[in-house]
Amino acid sequence: MKIGLALRELHRSETSLARQLSExxxxxxAEPEIHHIARDLAAWSRDxxxxxxxxxxxxxxxxSPDAPERPGSPAPVRIASDDLLADRPxxxxxxxxxxxxxxxxxxxxxxxxxxxxxxxxxxxxAGLVELAGRCHPQTLRQLKWSNAxxxxxxxxxxxx
Numbered sequence: 071m072k073i074g075l076a077l078r079e080l081h082r083s084e085t086s087l088a089r090q091l092s093e094x095x096x097x098x099x100a101e102p103e104i105h106h107i108a109r110d111l112a113a114w115s116r117d118x119x120x121x122x123x124x125x126x127x128x129x130x131x132x133x134s135p136d137a138p139e140r141p142g143s144p145a146p147v148r149i150a151s152d153d154l155l156a157d158r159p160x161x162x163x164x165x166x167x168x169x170x171x172x173x174x175x176x177x178x179x180x181x182x183x184x185x186x187x188x189x190x191x192x193x194x195x196a197g198l199v200e201l202a203g204r205c206h207p208q209t210l211r212q213l214k215w216s217n218a219x220x221x222x223x224x225x226x227x228x229x230x
C-alpha cells in the first residue's frame with residue numbers, strides 16, 4: 071500500500087502550512103484579527119503534524135512531531151510576495167499576496183486530507199479515517215477563513 075506516501079506528503083504540507091500561518095501572523099502584527107487568528111490556526115496545523123507523526127509510526131515512517139512555531143527561512147509565499155510587490159511595497163498589497171498564498175496552501179492541505187481519508191476508507195484503516203475526520207474539518211475552517219479575509223480585505227485594498 072502507498073498510504074505511507076500520502077501520510078508523508080500530508081505531514082510535509084501541514085508543516086509548511088503551520089510555517090506560513092506563523093509567518094503571516096508575525097508579518098501582520100498591525101492587523102490584530104490576522105495576527106491572532108493566524109497564530110491560533112497555526113496551532114491547529116502543529117497539532118495535525120504531531121498526530122500525523124504518531125500515525126506514521128504504524129507505517130514505518132519517521133516523521134518529525136514538531137512544526138516550527140517561529141519562521142526560519144523565508145517560505146515560498148514570502149518570496150512570491152516579494153516578487154509581486156517589487157515596485158509597490160504597500161502593506162495592504164503584501165497582506166493580500168500573503169493571504170492568496172495561504173489560501174492556496176490550505177486548499178492543497180485539504181486535498182491531501184481528502185486523499186488520505188479516501189485511501190484509508192478503501193483500505194479499512196479506521197484509525198486513519200478517524201484522524202482525517204478529526205483534522206480535515208479544521209483545515210476546511212482554515213481555508214474558509216483565508217477566503218473570508220480575501221473577500222473582506224480585497225475591495226478596500228484594491229480600490230484605495
